[in-house]
Amino acid sequence: MDRTKDKIREKALALGFTLFGVTTVDPLQGAGFYAEWIERGYAGTMDYLKRNVDKRGDVRALVPGAQSVLSLGMEYWQSTPEVEDDGRPRGRFAAYARGDDYHDVMKERLFALWDFIREEVDTTLEGRVYVDTAPVLERELAQRSGLGWWGKNTCLINKRRGSHFFLAEVVSTLALPPDGPATDHCGTCTRCMDACPTDAFPEPYVLDAQRCISYLTIELKGAIPRELRKGMGDWVYGCDICQDVCPWNRRAEPACEPAYESRAGFERPDLIEWMALDREAFNKTFRRNPAKRPKRRGLLRNVAVALGNSGDPRAVAPLISALDDEEALVRSHAAWGLARLGAKQACAALQARLAVEEDVEVCEEIEWSLRQLEREERA
Ligand code: B12
Ligand code: SF4
Ligand code: SF4
Numbered sequence: 001m002d003r004t005k006d007k008i009r010e011k012a013l014a015l016g017f018t019l020f021g022v023t024t025v026d027p028l029q030g031a032g033f034y035a036e037w038i039e040r041g042y043a044g045t046m047d048y049l050k051r052n053v054d055k056r057g058d059v060r061a062l063v064p065g066a067q068s069v070l071s072l073g074m075e076y077w078q079s080t081p082e083v084e085d086d087g088r089p090r091g092r093f094a095a096y097a098r099g100d101d102y103h104d105v106m107k108e109r110l111f112a113l114w115d116f117i118r119e120e121v122d123t124t125l126e127g128r129v130y131v132d133t134a135p136v137l138e139r140e141l142a143q144r145s146g147l148g149w150w151g152k153n154t155c156l157i158n159k160r161r162g163s164h165f166f167l168a169e170v171v172s173t174l175a176l177p178p179d180g181p182a183t184d185h186c187g188t189c190t191r192c193m194d195a196c197p198t199d200a201f202p203e204p205y206v207l208d209a210q211r212c213i214s215y216l217t218i219e220l221k222g223a224i225p226r227e228l229r230k231g232m233g234d235w236v237y238g239c240d241i242c243q244d245v246c247p248w249n250r251r252a253e254p255a256c257e258p259a260y261e262s263r264a265g266f267e268r269p270d271l272i273e274w275m276a277l278d279r280e281a282f283n284k285t286f287r288r289n290p291a292k293r294p295k296r297r298g299l300l301r302n303v304a305v306a307l308g309n310s311g312d313p314r315a316v317a318p319l320i321s322a323l324d325d326e327e328a329l330v331r332s333h334a335a336w337g338l339a340r341l342g343a344k345q346a347c348a349a350l351q352a353r354l355a356v357e358e359d360v361e362v363c364e365e366i367e368w369s370l371r372q373l374e375r376e377e378r379a
Contacts (some may be wrong), residue, residue: 025069027069074109078261097291114129
């Protein structure tokens with residue numbers, strides 16, 4: 001028992017963190033694994049992951065004189081209801097992102113925790129708080145702090161709470177007794193790997209982010225590779241499949257920090273309504289929400305793909321309107337959506353757009369879509 005650690009744990013729980021553990025500042029074993037992951041190209045266009053690769057394995061490079069790392073978890077679990085057919089095609093939006101942006105929420109609480117530690121223990125302590133933003137290998141630090149193990153789906157899983165939680169750290173010069181590491185409980189299970197619709201796991205415990213729907217819908221700025229669009233199904237922001245199928249999430253007693261609770265209409269978004277969002281409506285709808293990250297053009301690109309995948313004839317009209325969107329990225333994916341729907345009635349609209357279109361990539365996508373529709377007509 002350590003009184004200082006207990007007091008800090010109590011404060012962390014009061015601030016809404018439900019998982020708490022401590023580890024040493026010893027170098028991380030996974031640094032080599034990480035460098036190889038980057039080397040294999042699995043990070044795709046996420047250039048920020050390719051910077052400071054050498055520094056990632058040692059938190060002492062971030063906080064000179066650091067003595068301990070506090071790992072914290074905050075939960076966001078929520079179910080995704082099935083909706084009655086109300087005449088509107090619906091999308092899916094990852095559970096973690098349906099409320100306020102976790103970076104903002106957790107940063108504020110982490111600063112409050114850090115202030116408490118300094119006031120309670122010693123105001124001359126040095127330290128920094130992290131959530132996602134710095135070159136920190138969060139999952140491995142959390143595993144070493146006993147919060148959970150990295151599963152074959154690569155997510156950190158806690159035996160009691162499952163994996164629907166965010167991670168954060170306080171790296172500081174405060175010396176605290178470490179907790180023991182968590183052990184792996186995946187066993188022979190391969191459900192997550194079998195369920196992934198885009199085949200994003202080249203091997204257990206390894207994710208090729210370039211194929212992951214989460215990467216495609218959030219991180220990728222440009223066109224989504226055509227061969228992966230079908231597999232995206234109705235996901236418009238992130239993806240929860242490899243967590244939803246995990247038995248540890250079914251057994252968990254999950255919780256949700258109120259700030260992450262779903263905003264109205266985010267559980268199963270109305271795709272036709274979202275396809276019609278102009279800039280002002282987009283900014284209003286996604287204020288303080290993580291989906292402001294891919295910007296309007298990225299989100300509507302995803303919505304166009306989901307409408308295409310819906311197989312719903314009601315998706316044709318909004319996709320035809322989107323052929324005139326101000327963003328080339330949206331126009332090109334709307335063209336693909338029409339081809340995917342086999343919407344032969346859209347040929348005239350595609351041809352009309354092609355006659356005035358100036359963007360080379362959009363022209364190429366429209367020509368491809370027209371060829372698909374013509375081929376289907378002949379067959
Ligand atoms: C880049 C990134 C992504 C990328 C790549 C994900 C990935 N698997 O690498 C994309 C955009 C795809 C993504 C998706 C998601 N992400 Co993300 N993401 C990150 C980020 C910023 C960096 C991850 C990273 O460094 N990846 C590189 C790989 C190599 O690292 P790693 O998987 O963490 O593996 C480490 C250890 O597991 C260990 N390790 C693994 N295997 C082995 C084997 C050996 C032999 C050894 C020694 C070590 C080892 O070593 C590695 C290095 O330490 C982290 C935040 C952070 N700074 O860590 C959030 C983070 C991982 N993401 C998070 C979330 C919530 C998600 C999503 C669930 C969101 C969603 N619903 O769409 C999905 C989950 C998809 C999935 N199956 O992973 C949470 C995960 C929380 C948790 N419980 O695990 C994090 C921690 C953010 C946070 N602060 O809470 N994400
Ligand atoms: S988040 Fe979805 S796409 Fe990404 S690895 Fe998991 S199941 Fe596959
Ligand atoms: S689904 Fe099975 S293999 Fe995948 S993370 Fe969960 S327990 Fe591990």
